[in-house]
Amino acid sequence: MRRGHCTRRARLAAAAAITAAPGLSLASPPFPTARPITLWVPWPAGGATDITMRLLADIASRHLQQKVIVDNRPGAGGTMAMPILQQAEPDGYTIAQIPQPVLRVPYTQRVLWDPVRDVTPIIQISGVTFGVLVLGSSSFRTMDDLFAFAKAKPGELSIATNGVGTTPHVALEELFTARGLKYIHVPYKGTAEQLLAVETGQVMVGVNSTGFAPLVDSGRLRLLATLAAKRSPRWPTVPTLKELGFNIVAMSPYGLGGPRGLPPAVVATLHDAFRKAMFDPAFAHEIGKYDQELEYLGPAEYGAWIREQYAKEKLVVERMGLSREAADAARAARR
Known part of the structure; x- marks a missing residue:
């Protein structure tokens, strides 16, 4: 009797410890059932990018069986979503559009975020015609x-x-x-x-x-x-x-990214849903209105492109004298 009693107590204690442990599956519902996902778009509402991103989010919502809400954060050349992404929890509920200026601005301005360090690549979607x-x-x-x-x-x-x-x-x-x-x-x-x-x-x-x-x-x-x-x-x-x-050839490819440390399983869930959405005929038709084409890359390929392009942007900025060091020198010369 005493032995069985001790065994039952041990099982109950172990179960309580597992339930209380943070980050374990028993303590949190599976992604993305907990709440809606926020997709930050770093451009004003009503523009072509905003319209197409809202359609993409709507289609992806059906595949995720969870609402994807688009929130706009315009300004700073399309980089205003980066501080939000940098500070967000890596749980998949905060993602952002990653336009090409994100890979250039750290060389032209002083910012606290890094597009390679602070972004988990999810998917590349398209480019634009300028x-x-x-x-x-x-x-x-x-x-x-x-x-x-x-x-x-x-x-x-x-x-x-x-x-x-x-x-x-x-x-x-x-x-x-x-x-x-x-x-x-x-x-x-x-x-x-x-x-x-x-x-x-x-x-x-x-x-x-x-x-x-x-x-x-x-x-x-x-x-x-x-x-x-x-x-x-x-x-x-x-x-x-x-x-x-x-x-000069510029298509400014863009995609979606999450915060640093996004778990691979969450990345896969988001990637699969948004890949289905981007190849949906309704989305292809919408971006076709703006002379855009699909430019798909998966997480690994998109991450490699981001790293390669980030290095190239440094060379472009330096060659054209747009670096923050050049700007500082120009300001000092005007004093």
């Missing part, structure tokens, strides 16, 4: 027209981008500053407000991603060139910058 845009009634009809104006009236050509240190901004620096031409850079938080500024004449030129497609198709904006590797089937008469003799 274009140089003017008002449909503008007298600018070619890139040469822009250069001629900038040469004749230094510092009067106003050009909008979606932020300091973004891919369009880097392309502008290479197009203009490297050739000794001055322009006024007008950064915006996102695509929608930047396109509105071009359309209403607040700025003379915009360099933007494919949220411009409907406006170009309607004739309200004119597309002078794209930053793609080849001409778009949608606008076959519009040249690429590469065709025009500029060694």
